[in-house]
Amino acid sequence: MTVAQELDQLLAEALAALAQARSAAELEQLRVRFLGRKSRLAEVMKTLPALPAEERAAVGKRGNQLKAALEARLAAARETLAADTAREPLDVTLPGAAIPQGWLHPVTQTIEAVLSLFIPMGFEVVEGPELELERYNFDALNIPRDHPSRESFDTFFVEASSPEPKKGRLLLRSHTSPVQVRVMERRKPPLRIVVPGVVYRPDPLDPSHSFMFHQVEGLMVDDRTSFADLKGALDLFLKTLFGPRTKTRFRPHFFPFTEPSAEVDIACASCGGRGCPTCGKKGWLEIMGCGMVHPNVFKAVGYDPRAVQGFAFGLGVERIAMLRHGITDIRLFFENDLRFLEQC
Template identity: 80%
Template structure:
């Protein structure tokens, strides 16, 4: 037989037998048979000098190649058999992974983070203030005088403690985060860009859409040029970043004592896209926040010159935004702390 053909045949015999070998002993027998000193391969190699000169190189190359490949295959199989021998029994990888405790952040925390992370890159600083506040900061300095009907929209819990600074009026639980604007403006000069997250309280009986405690994020931007057009631009950018680039917004004239002009901002209903549904009360729009140009009386209260300073303020309810984003229909869920609710965030 032609030695080249014979080598081919040896290879095709060796490969499957090594692959199917089940023990080191069997592998040893195969080694002796295919590459041992008395194997057919050894015979062929011994016969090379007798071949015609033009055949010698070719047969030699092929014989060496065959020897190396069988030997490496034997080694691989030997390795495989030995590690299989060391391994334990097969495991059921479909079993659940080992449990970890299920820690989650509250949806209010997530929402506040989402809101702030849009304003911080625009140069807004995060500032906070006390929840127990003076009447002066909560009302008077914000152009909400005593005995004025505009106070009616801000029913308040008063705290039964003597006021440490009677000039600033009684102590109360702040009904909005706006007092922090005043506290900062009293302390610092413009330019200012602030966002103020925090807890607020209003004596509203609990129902699916009211809670006596909730969270707000307030904003203030004051310098020598910021205009109502800038307010629109910033708020539109914010709402697109929060609700998606296609979010439609509209600014509706409204009244807040501390801004002039004042606006309420609506977004096209997130569940019907503006056609009108139960979420938006068939209006197609959802009220999302209030805003406006800071009233000169507020600047006067903090000692700014209203002829030189201008800018805007805005405020929004955190729970309301979380409810819209996640389709939550009952605000009380935020404060019941039921793990089945909390663990969805």
């Protein structure tokens, strides 16, 4: 029997066996027997180099054909078997596969919610450094050294040499407002920017204080934006964030870098303004600070304070997130307990 004949016989034998196979395991056994490394076919193919040239080509070709034919039949047989199995009904109530899923931090989600309301009003998102210079954190914002107005902005100073000693010492910014100054210094009005970022103040940790938290700052400067525009823009913002029936009020306050300055309150949703533990019995919740940019700030950045005007605002992200989600302890944001994070 020539090698070619032997191969033909092998094929017939294999096809017959395949027709009888009733399970995946049997199919696998047949694959090993006829196509595996120790199969007759494999042996034949190994002897190829030793054969005379003419025979080598013929046998090689025959061998490859056999292999292809068998593989095709095996695949078909597997499919048929699988289709049979598939007809067995599934318990569709079994859990689905475990698909890894991730969540964005509530602070990130809140920042996005806030930014997404200002971006359509033409505001650009800009960021700035957390390591700041005194000039940007204080002086240019009309917060002079040795002035009591600095008291509301206790600050962490950093043991590192200042890159620009003329602009004071290095510190961890206590608010996002320095970015206003940085942007105004390098650009001319009109400007509309929103600035998200981390800020630091030396407040010991407790349920409502943290030495590290997030702010979003806004600035709109041109030749006509007024306090009335500030009221309109923030009222719209708060109604979009907290619901169309949200009541807001603007309460005079003091910030060194704005004038007039205001704190914005919303009517407490828990008690409808009657006063409850959530709002400290005031009926109102303080939400953000704002005001018309102080002319001294314009002077500090080289703008002509007679030609430009506009507003600035700032809000604490954790505070907004706490109100939106009913979170009662600010420290939860930084513990990174998945049972907390996965609820957002």
